[in-house]
Amino acid sequence: MTDEHHSHKHPLQTDHPEPSSHHELMGIALNDLLVSKGIYDNAEMNAMIESIENIEPNTHGARVVARAWVDPEYKAFLLKDGMSAVESLGLDPGYAVLTAVENTPEVHNLVVCTLCSCYPRFLLGRPPVWYKSKAYRSRVVREPRAVLREFGTEIPTGVEVRVHDSTAELRYIVIPMRPAETEGMSESELASLVSRDSMIGTALAGRP
């Protein structure tokens, strides 16, 4: 890192690694420009990063899924109008149209964004690194079953694998199937079975 770089202020988080590529430097330069133009300030940027980092899939998305499992009316609401259904639980649905898709004995849903890395951050927090990788994004649309097997998820041939490529201002959350033998479980116990990956579609919900 050159002295020249350290001679100006930029709003990197203190634990942010040093930029190592042209594109990272471009990102920092763009951010500096936006700050200097007064579009937002460093404090707002850091507050946004912090709020996204504090979102845990199991405190947000999993709550939504568990409610849908125990309350058929809520599930219907969630499938019809994801944003309002999420808001009704006191959660922030974000700015893009939230769309819930339901796994059934006939259909297994799986989400990708081939063009970039669209992800329901307000419900699931930061996306995993693999979700943003070129390998996942390019492979999962053409060989989804092979990718699922690498995640340890085998979908029977009689079940349709439906891949959702998220290309517009919509964000997807998968409602995994409720596992067997969970009849007596409370909503919060059920939520603990709902992993982040099960809401992307690369995994099934956990077993009790």
Place this chain on the structure above:
Amino acid sequence: MARFAIGDRVRISDREEARHHRVPAYVKGHEGVVERICAAQGQPETLALGEDGEPIQTVYRIHIPQTRLWPGYEGPNGDSLEIEIFEHWLESARC
């Protein structure tokens, strides 16, 4: 007003576009069926340039069988891809 209805057969345009757009190459030129009408949103081509994105476009979710997208697809015939496409990238496939 949405030009297409649920169940309509449509073709995704295979035109080239130098500006930012949200139609990945692998679906261009393919036919599918309107699965649902998702939203009405501004055009990415002009929004990306700081313009207003007008006229607003209906966004559809298009259902395409995987076996049509990929010759030699490894899975069963029922597997599918669903993707959101803006109306100005869709043509009727009925003719």
